[in-house]
Amino acid sequence: MIASTRSPTKTVVAGLGRFDLPDEWGGIVVTCMVLAFALMGIGDAGLRPALRRLDPELPGGVATARKWAIAGLAVGILALMMMTRAIYART
DSSP, rough: OOOOOHHHHHHHHHHHHOOOOSSHHHHHHHHHHHHHHHHHIIIIIIHHHHHHHHOOTTTTHHHHHHHHHHHHHHHHHHHHHHHHHHHHHOO
16 A cells, blocks of 8 residues: 655645636635625624623713724725626636
């Protein structure tokens, strides 16, 4: 029986070569994936705790929740613009 010379680590690292997309469309897709994870992070780490601690009587409570909502809106609009650009990008 002949042992394989391929290590599992090299196989996993070689599989990451599929994400090496040199054209514009590939860059847009990878950017949109990163923006999606950023949007999840904003919602889970920033907006949800701010909404739980929301107290209308305190002046800073509403401002904190508003700040995280605006950040999420900005990232969402940026992701939407990138996805719209992906329709017309060259492959």
